[in-house]
Amino acid sequence: MIPTKAAIIDMGTNTFHLVLVELYGNRFETLYKEKVPVKIGQGGINQNFIHPDAKKRALHTLKHFKHLIDGEGIANIFAFATSAVRNADNGVNFVEEIKEKFQIYVNVIDGEEEAQMIYEGIRLSGSLNGETYLMMDIGGGSVEFIIGNQQQVLWKQSFEIGGQRMLDLFHGHDPILQDEVDKLTAYLTEKLEPLKHAIEDYRPAGLVGASGTFDTLTDIYFAALHEKKGRNQQVFELPKTEFEKIAGKLLTLTKEERLKIPGMIPMRVDMIVVASCLIKYILTLLPVDTLICSNFALKEGAIAKLMGKDSLHSVFSR
Template structure:
C-alpha cells in the first residue's frame, strides 16, 4: 500500500509518499515547498490572497505527484496559520474544491503529540526526561517525554514567522530587538518553565526545520558526512553557540553564503536561534540532539496504527 502525507505548515508545506508493508514503511518520495502561508497575515488572524494562491498552486502540484505515484490514501493536516485564521476554514474548502484533498485542521496539543511520535521513531529518547522542541512558523511545540511516555506537552502560538514580524525590524537584528524578544519569551513561556521545574530535562531534542539547517551548517563546517538513511543528525551545544554568534552579525545575503544555509530557512533562523539560546540558558540544558522526523512522520505512524486496528477488527 502507498500512502501520501501532507503537512501544511505556516512556513513550509511537506509531502511524503511511503510504501507500507509488514507494519513498517519506506519513504519513496519527499518534497518541501516554502509556501509561507502565514506571511503578512499571521499576526492579524488572516491568510492573505497571495498566500492562498501559493497554497493552492503547491497542493495542485502535490496532487499531480500523488496521482502519478498512485497513492492509495492521502492524509493532509493543517497547523497554526490555518487553525488560527478567520478564513482558515474557507481555505480548507477551497483546497477540497480545487484539488479533492481533504484537510484536517489539528490542535496544538495534537500537533505536539504527533511530533513526539515522530521523534520517538527517529531516535532513542532514553529513560530520563528530555525536552523536545519543534519551531514552526506559527507555533512552537514543547514536549517533555521519555522513550515510554509523554510527561507534558504544550503548543504556544509564538512561532518563527510571528517572531520575525513582531521583533526583527532590521537586518542584522539589534541587541534591543533581541532583548525585547527574550522578554516576550519569558512572559509567554511560563508554563514551560514550570513543567521543567517538575521534570528537570537536561537534553534538548530539536525536530526538523531550523535544527536540520543548524546540523547541516555544523556538518559542512567540520567535514562530517551525512548518511542517507540517518534519522538523528549531529550537533553540539558548543557548535550551536558558535553558529548562533555568527548569525547575529550577518545580513540575509551573508547568511545565505553560509554552507548549509537554504533560502527556506534564512529569514526565520535568527529569531529561531534566539529562542533556542534562550531555552538552553534558562533551563541550563547540557546536551542537544536533532531528530530528522517531526510532525509528518508522527501523523504517518498514527495513521498506520489506526489502519492496523481497523484491519484487525
Template sequence: MSKRIAVMDLGTNTFHLLIAEGNASDYKALVHEHDSVKLGEGGINKGIIERAPYERGIATMQKFRNRIDKFEVKDVKAIATSALRNAANGRQFIDEVAHKTGINIELIDGEQEADYIYRGVKLAGGMSGQTTLIMDIGGGSVEFILGNEHAILWKKSFEIGAARLMDKFHRTDPISEDSIHSLNSYLEEHLTALIGVAAKYPINALIGSSGAFETFAELLERDKGKRFDLSIKNYDFKLDDLIKVTENLIASTHEQRKANTGIIPVRVDMIVVASLITRFIINRLGIHNVCMSTYSLKEGVLAEMMD
C-alpha cells in the first residue's frame, strides 16, 4: 500500500523536511528541503537555545507546516535530537511549536538516534556482511554504529558534535596547531568506549552518513570537473583523496571556505572540526575503506513509517 508521509529531522544546525510517497524500498520524494536554523548558535555549550536561533526554528516549523498542508499529508513525524534534548528551554520550544503549528515534536535519545541512522544507511544499500562503522557527525552529537547488514553489534551517541567542538576549539582561523592537538586529545579521552570496542571487531569500512561527507564528495568531484549527484545513495572515497581534501579544509581560512561554492553556508566553519573528527577516526582506528551514504536519520524514520 502506497503511503504519503512527512518526516522532519530537527538537528542542531539544520532542520530537514522530507515528504514522500510509496514504500520504503521504492519511494518518491515530493519535497526534500532544509533550513539552516543553527539552533545551537551561541548557546550549544551553555545548554540553552538563544533568542535568534529560537525564532528561526519557530519560523522554519511554521514554513514546514504550510508545506505539509499543501501536500495534504496526514502521517507526520518530527524528530528532535541533541540541541533540543540538552537545552534548558528545549521543552518550551517543543510546546510553542505544538501550539503554533500542531506539530508534535518527538524528543529522542542518542540510542534511538543511532537506530534510525543505521536503518537509513541500511535502506540505502551500503551495508555488507562485513563489520562496518557508521559515523554520523551532527552539530550537537556524533553517533557511531558498529554492525553489518544483518544487525547492530554496538552503538553509542557522544555529545561531541561539530557545533560543540567548534565552540570549544576553533577560536582562530585557520585553526591553530595547538587547538588541533587539544581537540585530538579531547577526542581520545571522550571516545574510549569506541576505541575499546573497535579493538574487538576488525572494521572493514567506515560509512559517513550524509552531512560533512556530502561536502567532501562534492569537493572531490569538483576537483575532477564534475558535479556531485546527491540523488545517488552511496559514494566510495579513495582514501588518499579524502585525506587530502580534509587537510586542505583544516588549513583553509573562513574566507576561502566561504568563497568555495562546493561548501554550503551552514558548513563553512563546522567543516573544519568535522574534517578533524574524520581524520582522527581514520588514523586512530586504522581504517582503509571509506564511503558515504546520502541516507541518514530521516530516511530511517521514513522506513519505519512506511513499513
C-alpha cells in the first residue's frame, strides 16, 4: 500500500505541536514530531485577545513548521487551533494572516469537536477497555472531559478553565498560597458542576489523563524510580498515592525549585501547579487508586480522524 504523507499542526494555547506522518489505512508511522512552547494565551487569554508578542512567537514557529513540511514534500496539512484562538476577538484576523503568509488553512475547532478528537486519540492509545472511564485533557485555554468506553462517547464537555487561565487568575505568588488554592478550588467547584452530575449519572470506573501535564507527572514519577519510560509505550500508570506526593511537593516549591525536580521540563513548570490542583479536585469527585496516563491526545485524535477518511480531500480542502 502506498502511504499518504500528512502534516498535523496542533495550535494549542500553551504548546504548538507538529507531527509528520505516513498513513497506511488503519495505521500510521511518525516521520517527525516537535513541540514548541509558544504560549499563545500568555498576556491576553482572559481578555479574549492574542497579545502581539504571542502572535509573533506563533508566526515564527509556524514559519519553522512550514519549512519542515516543505522539506518533506508534504502537501496535506491538517492544522487546527483551540481555545485561545477560538475565543480571541482578533482570532479570525490571526487565522487569515497565517493563510496569507504560509498557505496554511487553520481549522478553529469548537470545544465539542476538541473533546471528540481527544477521545479518538485516547482510544487509539489503547488506554480503554470494557469499562467506562472519565477522560480529561488539561490544555492552556480549556479542559475537556469525556465519559465513555472503547466503543463510544457517553458524555463530553469542554470548559474554558485551562492552565493559562487558572495561572493568571489564581497563581499570584510563588509558591502558590493556600488562600489561592482555596479560591481556585471554589472556582472549580462552581465551573465543574455539570461534570459532577455526569460522574454521578454515568459512574465511570477509572480516570484517564491525556498528554501534557499527565506526561510530565509520569516523567517525574519514573525519574523518582530511576526508570525510563518505554519509547513505544503509549499508556502509563501513576498510583494516586504517588500523584499526591508529587502534587504536595509542587504546591510548596518556587519555580526555580520545581525546575530542579527530575523529570520536570521548563515548558510545564508554571502551569503544572494549578493543573495539579485541578487533578486533586477531580479525584474528590472520582476517587481512584490509579491514574491512567495516555501519551496520545488531540493530535493523535486528528491522525485517527485522517485514517478514518476514505478520501482525505475533505479533510485537507482549502
